[in-house]
Amino acid sequence: MKPTRAFLEKTYREMNRPEFIHPDPLEFVWRYGAAADREVVGLIAACLAYGNVTQILKSVDKVLAPMGQAPAAWLKTTPPAEIRKGLGKFKHRFTTGAEMAVFLLNIKRALEKYGSLEKLFLAGYDKSEPTVENSLYRFIDAFNAQACAPTLTPCTELKSSFKRVNLFLRWMVRKDAVDPGVWAGVPPSKLIIPLDTHMRQVSMGMGITKRKDTSMKTAVEITAFFSGVMPSDPVKYDFALTRAGIRGNNT
Secondary structure (H helix, E strand, C coil): CCCCHHHHHHHHHHHCCHHHCCCCCHHHHCCCCCHHHHHHHHHHHHHCCCCCHHHHHHHHHHHHHHHCCCHHHHHHHCCHHHHHHHCCCCEECCEEHHHHHHHHHHHHHHHHHHCCHHHHHHHCCCCCCCCCHHHHHHHHHHHCCCCCCCCCCCCHHHCECCHHHHHHHHHHHCECCCCECCCCCCCHHHCCCCCCHHHHHHHHHCCCCCCCCCEHHHHHHHHHHHHHHCCCCCCCCHHHHHHHHHCCCCC
């Protein structure tokens, strides 16, 4: 039986709370006050969000440590050679230090060319499209224009669910007790569920989907259900439902 809005709202009230963020890489975003730093930290943290959560937090912390209190400014002013050298011994599952350096240099170039990651995203954003799916592809293609870090920002031809980029977009676009809502140019109504295996299992368990893959097609199908419940904010229940599942609540 598919969940009712009343059930979803109850779960949201119970689970969508700041004290439940840890352990989640989102916690790094809240450590910074400036929007410029939050979006940079958010992309780093979201794109490293694969594998064991303890290791994810350690890896994000290791990348951010040299950047101090102003990561955006640090990236803008630090020479590429210094960025590469500092990541020489970095390793996060399949992501090497060399690949992490490529990723950070892509952020650096985006900031230099567009001024912010939001402006880069908006350069390819089409408000007439029903979701951010195609805008997301354009964002990644522009971000990877000079070089690609495939374990962090996959090639768009793969048409995966792009869970980590959708997670980043949720953090940047939505604003409540959990999501910081840094960006103003994209409405929450356009967001897509950040689909991983856990969210797929939760959705299957609630009868939202019968699909067994974590493709973009499945993510869009699940999002369509939530859009029917909450058209203005279909990703509203994402954190609450996945946290409830992780904590063993009945969903």
